[in-house]
Amino acid sequence: MRHPSFRPLLILIAFICLVSLPTSSLVSAQDDPQAPLVVDIQYTDLDDLAFFAAKFDVWEVDRKLNTIKAMITQADYQQLIAAGYHIEIDLPNTTLVNAPLKSLPGQRSGISGYPCYRTVEETYAAAESIAASYPELATWSSIGESWEKETPGGAEGYDLMVLKLTNSAIAGDKPKIFIMSALHARELATAELNARFAEYLASNYGIDADVTWLLDYHEIHLLLHANPDGRKHAEGGSYWRKNTNDTYCVSNSNYRGADLNRNFPFHWDSGYSSILECDETYRGPNPLSEPESISISDYVIAQFLDQRGDDDNDPAPDDATGIFIDLHSFGDLVLWPYGFDNTSTAPEPNNTQLQTLGRKLAFFNDYSPEQANFGYSPASGATDDFAYGTLGIAAYTFELGTFFFQDCPTFTDTILPDNLNALIYAAKVARTPYMTPSGPDALDLAVSPYPVAFNPQFTLSATIDDQKYQNSNGFEPTQVITAAEYSIDQPLWEAGVTSFPLLPIDGVFDEKEEAVSASVNTLGLSPGQHILFVHGQDASGNWGAVSAIFFRVDYAVYFPLVMH
Numbered sequence: 001m002r003h004p005s006f007r008p009l010l011i012l013i014a015f016i017c018l019v020s021l022p023t024s025s026l027v028s029a030q031d032d033p034q035a036p037l038v039v040d041i042q043y044t045d046l047d048d049l050a051f052f053a054a055k056f057d058v059w060e061v062d063r064k065l066n067t068i069k070a071m072i073t074q075a076d077y078q079q080l081i082a083a084g085y086h087i088e089i090d091l092p093n094t095t096l097v098n099a100p101l102k103s104l105p106g107q108r109s110g111i112s113g114y115p116c117y118r119t120v121e122e123t124y125a126a127a128e129s130i131a132a133s134y135p136e137l138a139t140w141s142s143i144g145e146s147w148e149k150e151t152p153g154g155a156e157g158y159d160l161m162v163l164k165l166t167n168s169a170i171a172g173d174k175p176k177i178f179i180m181s182a183l184h185a186r187e188l189a190t191a192e193l194n195a196r197f198a199e200y201l202a203s204n205y206g207i208d209a210d211v212t213w214l215l216d217y218h219e220i221h222l223l224l225h226a227n228p229d230g231r232k233h234a235e236g237g238s239y240w241r242k243n244t245n246d247t248y249c250v251s252n253s254n255y256r257g258a259d260l261n262r263n264f265p266f267h268w269d270s271g272y273s274s275i276l277e278c279d280e281t282y283r284g285p286n287p288l289s290e291p292e293s294i295s296i297s298d299y300v301i302a303q304f305l306d307q308r309g310d311d312d313n314d315p316a317p318d319d320a321t322g323i324f325i326d327l328h329s330f331g332d333l334v335l336w337p338y339g340f341d342n343t344s345t346a347p348e349p350n351n352t353q354l355q356t357l358g359r360k361l362a363f364f365n366d367y368s369p370e371q372a373n374f375g376y377s378p379a380s381g382a383t384d385d386f387a388y389g390t391l392g393i394a395a396y397t398f399e400l401g402t403f404f405f406q407d408c409p410t411f412t413d414t415i416l417p418d419n420l421n422a423l424i425y426a427a428k429v430a431r432t433p434y435m436t437p438s439g440p441d442a443l444d445l446a447v448s449p450y451p452v453a454f455n456p457q458f459t460l461s462a463t464i465d466d467q468k469y470q471n472s473n474g475f476e477p478t479q480v481i482t483a484a485e486y487s488i489d490q491p492l493w494e495a496g497v498t499s500f501p502l503l504p505i506d507g508v509f510d511e512k513e514e515a516v517s518a519s520v521n522t523l524g525l526s527p528g529q530h531i532l533f534v535h536g537q538d539a540s541g542n543w544g545a546v547s548a549i550f551f552r553v554d555y556a557v558y559f560p561l562v563m564h
């Protein structure tokens with residue numbers, strides 16, 4: 001009974017008939033009593049906000065105006081009016097969520113009206129094609145079944161499929177990053193970003209030096225469609241969020257299903273999810289009640305070591321490994337645990353470490369870096385709390401862009417490039433996500449001359465910069481650069497590797513951004529392509545993320561010269 005002024009009214013409301021909606025532009029919403037409304041609701045205090053966030057499908061919170069934007073049923077609308085809340089119907093968004101999708105002229109693939117987003121089938125075919133084209137780098141395998149597939153006698157359903165990317169020719173334990181998308185069905189940009197990340201990695205192996213070392217020495221696990229049953233409804237134009245489990249909300253099939261991002265076991269049902277089956281934030285009857293969440297939980301637990309104690313206040317060690325990212329829409333946010341209530345934070349030092357990596361990821365996508373319960377709203381039973389809380393791995397939720405059915409130009413021009421850079425950075429630091437993001441970045445790597453042919457010496461240059469953080473929410477401390485080094489062909493993090501210094505071009509390490517260079521000697525190297533690894537250190541002793549560049553040695557050209 002979080003909200004005593006509201007709950008008793010539920011009984012009275014049954015006797016209040018629906019009033020007619022205030023405009024003719026809501027034709028479909030008026031015709032269909034199940035049609036959703038998008039509304040702006042004035043809340044009075046934080047308890048009020050928490051109650052709405054737990055019950056409703058909240059799209060946005062404006063803490064200055066004390067309003068939330070939410071998609072609600074017409075019954076909810078009547079109840080809120082009767083309870084005395086000030087509510088305004090958002091006509092453009094209500095019209096939008098009730099409008100059927102229309103294909104663009106000549107559109108042959110993708111979601112109708114949104115050709116940049118592939119359907120479930122098209123996404124699965126693309127992933128299968130990656131695995132077929134790059135068998136040494138990619139495998140595509142089932143980790144479980146959707147509710148419809150698992151349930152006899154109903155619709156066909158889908159397997160939940162993971163695309164695993166790593167160079168299988170290099171053995172050994174490798175740091176892992178797990179990225180999932182489309183857990184909420186209508187969040188169209190998320191699965192496409194994940195699929196494009198896979199395509200970028202596979203097609204740039206051996207071409208881009210960073211992609212090459214990432215796949216040589218890491219495992220990248222991508223669950224492209226975490227809720228394919230729900231997604232098929234969204235592809236038909238519905239703003240479907242939950243899975244499609246029809247044992248819940250049997251009275252109104254448009255609102256059936258469980259909210260999979262409220263169904264995970266860490267602090268499940270801690271007050272920030274709904275107990276009502278027809279609500280969009282329905283948590284399910286018990287933790288992991290749904291086949292999708294069971295499959296995801298089992299897979300993640302099988303992949304990552306448990307590196308944290310069982311108490312909420314047990315931190316994972318500084319050298320804990322592994323990153324978990326759940327891609328959602330929308331809000332332009334990078335969020336980290338805890339999010340299960342309004343007050344709890346992850347234990348130190350992890351809380352600060354999660355914030356540091358959050359600010360770094362947000363530097364790339366220019367989102368707001370926030371603890372999951374800040375500014376937005378708490379949510380219990382979410383995936384990021386599960387991944388950090390259960391295993392101690394660094395866990396994040398991205399809220400991509402500015403709408404569920406994001407327009408294609410915004411996706412292609414902004415969301416995709418910015419977030420690809422954020423995901424690449426995340427992969428780079430998956431080995432030690434609580435340490436490396438504090439260190440400076442190695443940028444602008446260059447080799448001159450290229451290719452290395454006429455002289456066994458060449459110049460390697462780079463910029464070492466400690467300032468690449470998104471500081472819109474607090475200010476990340478930064479330090480002057482104190483060192484930089486490189487290695488040839490052997491990664492810098494491996495034991496016993498031979499490393500060489502890069503020195504400041506202006507003669508002294510005394511700035512937070514330093515241009516550095518070194519003269520690299522190639523004598524003794526075999527002909528062909530080689531890779532240089534570079535990283536820098538700041539005055540706090542933090543080594544930052546590695547960047548790499550290829551160079552070629554062509555002895556056929558220069559041997560006659562050096563032997564002369």
Ligand SMILES: [Zn+2]
Pocket residue numbers: 183184187261328329
């Ligand atoms: Zn979501």
